[in-house]
Amino acid sequence: MIRTEGLNIHLGEFHLQDISLAIKKNEFFVLMGPTGAGKTVLLEAIVGLVAPRSGKIFIDGRDITRLPPERRGISIVYQDYALFPHLSVEKNITYGVHFHHIDKDTAHNRFSRLIDQLNISHLLKRYPGTLSGGELQRVALARALMVSPKVILLDEPLSALDPNFREEIRHMLKTLHETSHITFLMVTHDFAEALSLGDRAAIMNQGRIEQSGCIQDIFNRPESTFVADFVGMKNIFSARFSSKSAQVEDLSFEIPSPHPNPTGYLAVRPEDIIISHTCLDSSMRNMFKGTVGRIIDQGFSYEIHVISGGVLFKSLLTKSSLIELGIKEGLEVFISFKASAVHIF
Amino acid sequence: MFTQGIRIIQLTSMTRKEPFFWITISCGVVIMAFILLPLIQMITAPSLAMMGETIQDKDVVRSIWLSIYTALSAAGISFLFGTPLAYILARTDFTGKRLVESIIDLPIVIPHPVVGIAILSVAGKNHWLGQIMYELGIRVMGSVTGIITVLTFVGMPFYINAVKDGFESISPRLENVSRSLGASMFSTFCRITFPLAWRSMLVGFIMCCARAISEFGAVVIVAYHPMIAPVMIYERFEAYGLKYSQPVAVWLICLCLALFLILRLMALPKKGGK
Numbered sequence: 001m002i003r004t005e006g007l008n009i010h011l012g013e014f015h016l017q018d019i020s021l022a023i024k025k026n027e028f029f030v031l032m033g034p035t036g037a038g039k040t041v042l043l044e045a046i047v048g049l050v051a052p053r054s055g056k057i058f059i060d061g062r063d064i065t066r067l068p069p070e071r072r073g074i075s076i077v078y079q080d081y082a083l084f085p086h087l088s089v090e091k092n093i094t095y096g097v098h099f100h101h102i103d104k105d106t107a108h109n110r111f112s113r114l115i116d117q118l119n120i121s122h123l124l125k126r127y128p129g130t131l132s133g134g135e136l137q138r139v140a141l142a143r144a145l146m147v148s149p150k151v152i153l154l155d156e157p158l159s160a161l162d163p164n165f166r167e168e169i170r171h172m173l174k175t176l177h178e179t180s181h182i183t184f185l186m187v188t189h190d191f192a193e194a195l196s197l198g199d200r201a202a203i204m205n206q207g208r209i210e211q212s213g214c215i216q217d218i219f220n221r222p223e224s225t226f227v228a229d230f231v232g233m234k235n236i237f238s239a240r241f242s243s244k245s246a247q248v249e250d251l252s253f254e255i256p257s258p259h260p261n262p263t264g265y266l267a268v269r270p271e272d273i274i275i276s277h278t279c280l281d282s283s284m285r286n287m288f289k290g291t292v293g294r295i296i297d298q299g300f301s302y303e304i305h306v307i308s309g310g311v312l313f314k315s316l317l318t319k320s321s322l323i324e325l326g327i328k329e330g331l332e333v334f335i336s337f338k339a340s341a342v343h344i345f
Numbered sequence: 346m347f348t349q350g351i352r353i354i355q356l357t358s359m360t361r362k363e364p365f366f367w368i369t370i371s372c373g374v375v376i377m378a379f380i381l382l383p384l385i386q387m388i389t390a391p392s393l394a395m396m397g398e399t400i401q402d403k404d405v406v407r408s409i410w411l412s413i414y415t416a417l418s419a420a421g422i423s424f425l426f427g428t429p430l431a432y433i434l435a436r437t438d439f440t441g442k443r444l445v446e447s448i449i450d451l452p453i454v455i456p457h458p459v460v461g462i463a464i465l466s467v468a469g470k471n472h473w474l475g476q477i478m479y480e481l482g483i484r485v486m487g488s489v490t491g492i493i494t495v496l497t498f499v500g501m502p503f504y505i506n507a508v509k510d511g512f513e514s515i516s517p518r519l520e521n522v523s524r525s526l527g528a529s530m531f532s533t534f535c536r537i538t539f540p541l542a543w544r545s546m547l548v549g550f551i552m553c554c555a556r557a558i559s560e561f562g563a564v565v566i567v568a569y570h571p572m573i574a575p576v577m578i579y580e581r582f583e584a585y586g587l588k589y590s591q592p593v594a595v596w597l598i599c600l601c602l603a604l605f606l607i608l609r610l611m612a613l614p615k616k617g618g619k
Contacts, residue, residue, distance in 0.1 A: 044521070047524075047525050068529075070526075070529055074525060075525050075526065076522060082522045096527050099528050147526055147527060
């Protein structure tokens with residue numbers, strides 16, 4: 001459906017390098033990465049607002065690299081919604097109709113379906129300046145969908161919303177995707193958002209694609225330290241590998257499968273590490289004795305640092321388990337995790 | 346004025362007991378008096394009879410009309426040629442942009458008679474451009490064309506800067522979205538950019554007009570005749586003294602104020618809605 005081949009973009013300080021992506025028809029594809037990774041620039045290149053220095057963009061097999069934005073059939077919804085402030089909600093939504101030669105009946109039907117689906121029929125006479133964040137987002141979506149684009153690009157559609165609106169819009173996006181034949185490409189820096197909405201994803205960092213594929217795979221099998229860190233694997237260590245184990249500092253880890261190289265990385269999710277007072281008698285193959293370092297309050301949970309054999313482990317505990325276990329700085333504890341929780345790359 | 350003073354006190358927690366408060370107030374009063382006193386004195390000096398007599402003088406009417414007409418023309422030319430340039434400066438970044446911006450600001454800092462001399466030196470027969478214009482029958486020296494040329498030269502920077510600021514205040518994302526919805530660049534400009542920027546264009550137009558109407562030094566070198574109002578005021582002052590130049594000045598001020606007031610009212614944002 002959309003394919004980019006070796007896209008290189010230079011835009012001021014931004015450099016996108018060798019971006020190759022393939023997004024399937026009617027897919028919900030998520031583009032992830034930290035702020036400044038170049039996600040918005042990539043979206044603007046796909047829409048045709050930023051010209052690539054080299055590389056090609058295809059849509060349905062057709063090369064559109066040199067096509068102006070108005071002839072690509074790709075809608076974009078910005079993070080700040082970018083509604084036209086001088087036009088009413090109704091005029092905003094129907095803005096594109098004029099340019100697409102959509103006949104009156106089709107336009108009318110589509111319009112009533114969209115305002116119904118997005119629940120904005122009561123806002124039509126209002127101006128963007130008087131709307132709330134959630135309302136602005138729904139109007140922006142309606143405007144983008146009104147021209148029935150082949151692809152819709154969403155630039156962090158949920159990040160500027162209140163948490164209660166966020167859930168509502170997230171649900172709406174899912175429904176819109178399921179009930180239309182439009183390909184969705186969404187940018188976000190929130191992994192939870194990506195997991196709940198997307199089919200496949202790509203992770204960007206400093207103008208490059210670090211990894212792309214099925215979201216579950218990215219989550220479970222990151223291919224680089226950056227991706228591992230990005231998806232929340234806070235325990236990442238460089239390690240030396242032998243056939244069935246890995247050596248990190250003074251500790252020997254049992255690993256699920258042999259590593260192809262003698263050196264590489266090893267990662268464990270903080271939520272996979274169990275803290276206990278005594279040696280656990282279970283199937284946990286990796287168990288180390290250590291000392292509690294810092295305890296960091298993260299609101300809903302606590303991040304506990306445990307130092308063992310010169311290695312700093314990060315684990316998560318809820319407030320109640322923290323109190324129950326009586327975890328304090330300097331306390332001697334055991335940490336344990338399954339061999340299958342160890343990810344190597 | 347006084348309510349504003351009180352608001353400042355609330356903002357900066359200045360109290361009336363502090364001497365600093367009284368220093369700021371007295372400086373403000375002095376400046377207000379400095380600006381208003383001469384103007385009020387001049388406006389009230391001529392009698393109504395004299396004012397009536399002056400406006401019946403065909404030469405006066407002609408020169409005031411010429412002043413307004415040439416200033417509007419200069420603003421119109423600035424609008425036509427300056428708008429695209431202002432748009433490019435607001436939307437793109439290129440090497441030498443600073444240089445272009447400095448060149449645009451040059452007419453503001455150059456002494457006025459120098460502007461006149463500079464324009465004459467290009468428009469004279471010794472210069473190839475002057476030669477071409479001569480062959481085409483365009484005369485700059487002592488003509489309306491010359492006056493408009495000079496006024497455009499001095500007024501254009503004010504228009505371009507105001508409009509550039511206006512364009513910069515419009516998010517390029519609005520234009521991007523418009524393009525992605527199928528509008529060409531031209532349609533986008535007409536439907537999105539212009540409706541959002543026309544107020545700053547009008548403000549730029551007013552600033553350009555105001556600057557053009559007040560020009561004397563450059564015009565007097567390029568075209569003493571036909572006489573624009575400031576030149577006539579100067580001439581009457583030289584020949585007959587203060588008393589005879591005042592009524593013309595008052596009429597010019599009144600007409601200019603009326604004109605700018607109308608334009609300013611048009612540029613005010615509508616209440617409610619937007």
